[in-house]
Amino acid sequence: MVHERSSSIFRLYDIRGVYGRDLTPEVAARIGLALSYYQKGDYAVGMDIRLSSQLLHLALAAGILAGGSNVVDVGAVPIGAIMYAALHKGYAAAYVTASHLPPEWNGVKLFKRGGDPMVGDEIQAIRDLFFSADLRPREPGYLVRADVLPEYARFLRSKAKATGLKIVVDCGNGAAALIAPRLLRDLGHEVYALNADVDPRFPGRGSEPVPDRLRDLAEEVVRRCAHFGVAFDGDGDRTVFVDDRGRILTAEQAAIVMLEGMGYGDVVANVECSMVLEELVRARGHRVRWVPVGRTFMVREIARGGAVLGVESSGHYVVWGNANMDDGLLTMLYFAEAAARLGKVSEVVPPQYPMVRRRVEVPDELKFRVVDELRKELEGKYEVSTLDGVKVAMDDAWVLVRASNTEPLVRVTCEAKRREVAERLADEFVGKIREIVQRLS
Template structure:
């Protein structure tokens, strides 16, 4: 009995991640758990909340429970229903609400989660989420005088905000909504701006029957073919909640995040850029050549958002497909990114003519026990320092001539990720294998000492 209870507590504790709350619906994350999270949230940050959700099957019961918990804690709720996550970011940034959004983003259908935002739009992460976890398990968490509930259709106001940021019209654009929440806004928004729009997977469907919720290159063949067939200026694909975007150029080529960032820089003008340590060296080569610098940050949208707000860089890019443009520092909103890409495309004409090369990237995963993985990374740092230019913002990154190697411990799994980029495929594969073997060797040596 005690062992089962301990296992349950361990499972519940594990849903509080570094950047959000996430778990398998019905197992780790249930309506009862969501209600208590809402109660803890109301204790952590009192006041008015905007609460929305994506279109997953499990989102409505979790959303309802989360709202009830926030109300029970004495805070008031403005329920905005099913919306792209950008609408909730907008509510936090421009309307003075704290915000919560039920989503598992691009993860498989059995997963769900909660993303949290403070007033002003800054995401709740790290120590803040761990403080929320402590409140969740606290014996002193009790219902208080309930707050008030209002329902609000925020989409018209959010769409007006997006239109105010748009500077392009008259393009031919193919939009793959992925059956996610972006379908509620993106196609109509572009048409209202005067673009010729063709759509794929534009019906909101919680099963994501079209190509799944994650816009990976292998799932975007239909989009690429449609861009070429329609002679479109570009194509754009969204994930389940609309914060990630993947672009296809006019030649039908699926662009990496760094390639898309270069298109936006070429169209809107260069300046300093914020990028995470996994981003391609092609970005730094081009930014440096224009007399500017790349400001490197750890992996995670929060670091990008905060650094662009601090530094005034013109663009932030995450290798996963999150972008932030200066002036909208707390909004890595995929629909907003789409509008800036359209602006660049309108100025450039043929996007494909400015797309830089894509260098080969090879990834390896090495299983390492949780109690050893950070020690292994530290040992690798000691080995690499003095031999190469080393970046220790997030794990250890060794920059070599025409290549780099990044060794990072996973925050959620007992493993270390080894990522290598080089200008030649063979070099990338050789480095990935070499450093994965070194990580394995160090882990075995430390294990024998323990």
């Protein structure tokens, strides 16, 4: 019987845990079996380049087959290739990855036919099947192997128009290394590649492209007089950009560069995104369509149409109207076209306003009540949004308070045009939260 510890791996947006402790081949096979029971059909199954991904990928595919579904095994690919298979080839998809997490982690991301992510209630339904005593193998499906990378590369090339740029690309030793440097060279760019050897230990700078790990990239951009630099996470769906002056851009700053180069329109953004985005989009006669935090909400909103760009504060983007494909490689090509049109990226990078983040420990049984009590206190005093937690708009500042879905925490994010204001607001709202916790305890 699968260990009860496995219950914790089923999250809101994906399945993930530590390999060998929470996530084993036995667990992966049962996930595949449950998935096949939940939705029988044809599945593209792929993986990132982590050491444990090969074994988990084989076990997952075996489970899907045992549930009566068919499997197209695409092997190790960037996650964009799996999204492509789901959106353009008509497969449902399962991809073994832990994205930006450390090497000991792994997980599974799931997609329906057409590329819409399986999340929330869908993952919980798979979890219920996973623990069901009635879950047993049935007449197996068939397995074929397919090399999807050449077709995916052709798709990417069909979108790209820019050529002749100097680009520094930091693959982070992850799945993007399988295609990104060669793709850019094939398009006629002069490419300088960092951490471009696939290595499941992520020895170069780790799997997460956070600013303090991107100094080498920033220095190389300046040294090479490059037009820009780009860094990927472990599976290639997140991107971080560096301008020609070596400045590491926030997601919102990168989005503005793309809008300046490719043209403004309505933008989909999550509630954590900087107010600089809304200021500049509104100044050009368009609007920001706000969504909750989580790439799925951005992807689904932009699929409704009418927006030119989707941006998540974590570095996910949807470009060229490719609904359901928040693909880092597509984003890189879109940014390159914007850079080619602009000449110098640095000339259009907007200011970065100070943002302060705090975490307050709150018991799981209280955290959502605390946020709701805070909402009651604030309504009538401020302009309050409850799209995702509680967001309070003020003059030249805002505060967002959200209960964590996975930890006994309430998160506070504050942005203001002056750091001292952001710090003061963070202190004030942390104090309010602690007062409410004390009152409810």
